[in-house]
Amino acid sequence: MLMAAKDAYLLLVQPDDVMISPREVDETLGTMICFHPRYALGDHHNYIDPDDFLREMYLNTVGHDEKGMKRYEWMVNAIWSRKMTGPNRNEQAVAETMLNVISKKYIMLPLYLLDHSGLAMRTVSFHDPWDSGQVGWIYVSKEDALKAFEAAEMTPKIREMIKKALRDEVEIYDAYLRGECYGYELYEKGELKESCWGFIGDMDEVRKRIAEQLPDDCKDLVDQLEERIRPQSVIKTFLQQAKMQIDQAAKSAGDKPKQQAFEIAR
Numbered sequence: 077m078l079m080a081a082k083d084a085y086l087l088l089v090q091p092d093d094v095m096i097s098p099r100e101v102d103e104t105l106g107t108m109i110c111f112h113p114r115y116a117l118g119d120h121h122n123y124i125d126p127d128d129f130l131r132e133m134y135l136n137t138v139g140h141d142e143k144g145m146k147r148y149e150w151m152v153n154a155i156w157s158r159k160m161t162g163p164n165r166n167e168q169a170v171a172e173t174m175l176n177v178i179s180k181k182y183i184m185l186p187l188y189l190l191d192h193s194g195l196a197m198r199t200v201s202f203h204d205p206w207d208s209g210q211v212g213w214i215y216v217s218k219e220d221a222l223k224a225f226e227a228a229e230m231t232p233k234i235r236e237m238i239k240k241a242l243r244d245e246v247e248i249y250d251a252y253l254r255g256e257c258y259g260y261e262l263y264e265k266g267e268l269k270e271s272c273w274g275f276i277g278d279m280d281e282v283r284k285r286i287a288e289q290l291p292d293d294c295k296d297l298v299d300q301l302e303e304r305i306r307p308q309s310v311i312k313t314f315l316q317q318a319k320m321q322i323d324q325a326a327k328s329a330g331d332k333p334k335q336q337a338f339e340i341a342r
Contacts, residue, residue, distance in 0.1 A: 080300035086263040087297040089286065092273045095257035098248050101274075105224055106242045108249070110187060110212035117189070117197075118212060118249075126171070126212070133215075134174045137181040183235065184215040185242050195253040199246050214242050251276045260286050262294060 078089040099108060099119050108118030111126055123129040131148065138144045152170055159169035166172075178184060190196040192207040202208035218230055221238045251257070259273030272289050275282045283298040290297065 077304050078301040079304040080297040080302065082294070082297055082300070084265045085269075085294050085297060086266075087290075087294065087301065088261045088263070089258055089282070089301055090261070091255065092257040092259045092275070095252065095274065095276070098252055098276060102248070104245055105221065105238070106214040106216045106245055108187065108212065108214045108245070110189075112189065112211050115189075115195070118187070118214075129213075130171055130174045130178070133178045133182065137178050181219075182215045182217050183221060183238050183242070184213045185239065185246075186210050187212045187214055187246065194255070197246060197250045197253055199243055214246060216242065248276055251278070256282075258282050258286075260289075262290060 080087045109121050109123065109129055110117035111123075111129075121129070123132065134148055135144045138147050151173060155169045155173055159166045175184065185199040187210065188198055188201050188208055189211040190202045190204060190208040192204070196202075197211075199214070201210075216224075216238065222228070222230065222234070224241075225234055225237060227234045256277060256279075258275045258279075259271065260275075261271040262269045270289075272286075275285055277285075283301070287295045287298045
């Protein structure tokens with residue numbers, strides 16, 4: 077828990093333990109398809125396995141009809157006979173060929189998962205053969221991407237912008253998997269004034285986004301946030317603020333008769 081106090085205000089920033097996946101609540105450019113025996117990752121889908129997904133994407137590219145299916149079957153048979161038999165066989169040859177064809181219609185990035193004392197995801201390998209591996213892809217059709225970026229053609233610059241947008245989505249999802257999810261509560265004179273949850277990312281970014289939500293006279297509290305491990309420290313701060321309010325009330329009550337006497341004398 078992070079805490080900061082100023083005058084009558086107290087700001088608490090805490091982990092959001094019931095955070096909903098950003099894939100369910102945010103608008104996304106890409107579709108994230110993952111396969112894992114223990115975790116439900118990415119976007120919901122009904123594909124049986126990676127081969128089923130790649131076959132569907134391949135047919136969407138070449139034609140989802142009888143002609144497209146014949147092309148698929150011919151490709152698989154040809155690859156099997158040329159690259160997947162013998163001592164130097166390439167077991168990924170069919171998948172690589174399909175991905176090459178799919179790239180004509182879609183922009184796709186691989187997704188790698190690290191499962192070690194928590195989960196992490198990115199679009200490049202973790203280079204850890206024991207605890208990591210590819211779990212799927214994130215993709216968008218070129219047609220949809222061009223519409224989203226209001227572009228007429230797929231230039232190298234536009235392509236890189238699209239890839240960056242997909243990587244940014246993965247970074248947000250990675251932060252969610254890591255548990256970098258937060259919310260804040262703002263108290264004024266011991267009473268909850270406002271709260272907001274669902275901030276995802278590293279703490280520097282979270283501070284900036286929380287500051288945007290706070291009232292103007294409280295924005296600087298995010299720069300004063302400090303770790304509070306013991307609940308007693310929070311309670312102590314509340315008590316200090318309560319005492320300050322009592323002292324102010326007592327002072328106001330003491331000054332009131334003097335003010336009344338002054339008004340009578342006038």
